[in-house]
Amino acid sequence: MDSIGNSSIAMFFILIIITFFFISTHATTFQILNECPYTVWAAADPGGGRRLERGQTWTLNMAEGASTVGRIWGRTKCNFDSSGRGHCETGDCGGLLQCQGWGQPPNTIAEFALKQFNNRDFFDISLLDGFNIPMVFNPTTGGCRGMSCPADINSQCPTKLRAPGGCNNPCTVFQTNEYCCYEGFGTCGPTEFSRFFKKMCPDAYNFPPDDSTSTFSCPNGTNYRVVFSTFEIRNECPYTVWAAASPGGGRRLDRGQTWTLNVAAGTAMARIWGRTNCNFDGSGRGRCQTGDCGGLLQCQGWGQPPNTLAEYALNQFNNLDFIDISLVDGFNIPMDFSPTTGRCRGIRCTADINGQCPAQLRAPGGCNNPCTVFKTNEYCCTNGQGSCGPTPFSIFFKERCPDAYSYPQDDPSSTFTCPGGTNYRVVFCPRTSPRFPLEMVEGLSE
Structure with missing residues (x-):
């Protein structure tokens, strides 16, 4: 099945399992697994993209010891030709199967920065580009905590933010400093829309300066699992x-x-x-x-x-x-x-x-x-x-x-x-x- 009906996305969500293993003695490996009952087009920057039928896995390897910043997301209702060109309803990256940049909102994002300050990894789930797929992002070692965003956001999305296949962030819709923080992080704060997202997913980023409640860290070399x-x-x-x-x-x-x-x-x-x-x-x-x-x-x-x-x-x-x-x-x-x-x-x-x-x-x-x-x-x-x-x-x-x-x-x-x-x-x-x-x-x- 190459596409998902709008009602299926809105009512039943996109059920994706993504598992990350970060290993200190080898190249950092991201293992991405689709457990949806239909096709999901996984995307990563850096990394590209891959069509995943239910139960299929895509493994990404990052350079050993590299200080890498990136994101992973899922795309829905895609159609690509043999050259890898086409379009996705959510998370589209310039019409390419092999993403060379970030996805188009709305899309739920798993963000990471490896081997940063004090040799730590920093990671988060972000709703700054809206929401299309529920996610859970947890470490399996390292003695540190993870985060989740499993709520029914698509079906409860405010009318002004609704989009085919997902729920937009207010910056995409209104393009103002109030929602986008164009003039710097001290110039904006929570809004009625960011509070909606925060209530649904307290661990996730819901507006740009939301760092204090939404950024998590583990020692570099920690193993992670997003299930x-x-x-x-x-x-x-x-x-x-x-x-x-x-x-x-x-x-x-x-x-x-x-x-x-x-x-x-x-x-x-x-x-x-x-x-x-x-x-x-x-x-x-x-x-x-x-x-x-x-x-x-x-x-x-x-x-x-x-x-x-x-x-x-x-x-x-x-x-x-x-x-x-x-x-x-x-x-x-x-x-x-x-x-x-x-x-x-x-x-x-x-x-x-x-x-x-x-x-x-x-x-x-x-x-x-x-x-x-x-x-x-x-x-x-x-x-x-x-x-x-x-x-x-x-x-x-x-x-x-x-x-x-x-x-x-x-x-x-x-x-x-x-x-x-x-x-x-x-x-x-x-x-x-x-x-x-x-x-x-x-x-x-x-």
Whole structure:
């Protein structure tokens, strides 16, 4: 596929994984990997450019020991002829496949300066040319921190800054000192537009003098990894599901619809779930029968039981992702939580739990966990590790969904790992689950 539709870029972003390895004893190497489900044209200055299909890698080598300043970005919706001439919708560099200069806004930029003052590398993610692709830029050695910009900027872009395939910076649009700092760094400051970018991506440059919060450094020779993980959330239920994520917010999904959620490497204590029988007004306020998160469409916290949970922590110990399906908050919707890349196994909980729920745990639209109902240590494990074990209720859940957490200390049989950087898919009512039982569809609204 040589192009991406505007709606795909605006709604689902460009999901690119770029990995950098900076090695002190050899030439500095940049390894650029595309994990998008479509073609991305990677660009670098210095370096040129390369068409990358999904899963393909482009390796760049910088001169050993050189003090090098450069940038890397992704281009979208490109079309080049056999001589390497053509055009890209975002990030275009003079119509050339092999870039000889910088890209045209809007484009998210990974900037670097190697072996600078005190033999340190300086690096940043910059939105000074706008935004087209989410990025995460992290060191893997060196004891220093990285940065991320995984927000849904394209779809929330202010009207005046919108551009095909991305979100422009205000300097490109207005060409004034207020936004461009033409008269020097002391002559301009934050604006309503720069605050929009800063709120979405606190680590990234959002206006020219934004150095103090947006430039990071590591010792020269540090290894770096820029990874972006994506969660594709799909509703296969015969009714509307209001997907929810913390972090991430929420989205209404009618049958067959998909929401692509971009999550920064290093994210921990995170979860995805589905809400049912919801009613929200134009301001995004209302209520759901199951999984409600404070009456908000855009969740800012966890959901109210009963709700089936997909839980994850990315790039943790040994650079592994940890994933699970949890019934510790009960059950409302069958779920599949599977990797779409990486060599690791997925998890399913597709049994008819609602229809077989014990009488004491039954709730409108779902099956409660016993902690919610009884509020005792036996079921809640409130006294800490080792203070509780399986119960008749947890055994009920475990027999129907052996891979899922059935009580809080059910770790050995319910936590799974994948390599860091794996992409995932969460499906509500996967096709092999009992999708039409009366207990699930009764009371659910379209």
